[in-house]
Amino acid sequence: MKPEPRPGPSTIYLYELAWILPSIAIPVGMLVALTVTAFGAGIHLPGVGGRINPQAVAQTPPFNETGVVQTAPGRYEVRMTAQIWAFAPNEIRVPAGSRIRFRATSKDVVHGLYIPGADLNVMLLPGQIADAEARFDTPGEYAVICHEYCGIAHHTMAGKIIVEPRP
């Protein structure tokens, strides 16, 4: 049997190149994607909006008056508290195209604030104020879900955001 011809130096060089080029291109591509999403699209981690005494949430502004306030045309701020097993407010109405800033905290244990269909997923920790924004362009009903196990009735802890079509 005749032995297989061994690959010449130029074939080896091409094989090496086929590995080297993607291993440069992939991290460079990821860095570009990270830069574009962080600075171009403004996507970032939800921030910590300060600390709060979890025993005195109901007396501490802005959580002494939970609800929705309009801060500018098309912009709203939701001041929300979570406690076993409800959000306050648990129903929010805004017109389509609104941008909502959520300032939220927990009065007792760790809760979550997750809105499928919007870019919002934060933990609500007692003692911390979560600060996150999301845009609601498509009219409809969005669920507000607690996605951190918070006790026996965790599965019932939900609210909704009603995004109304623009007149």
Ligand code: CUA
């Ligand atoms: Cu609150 Cu689960």
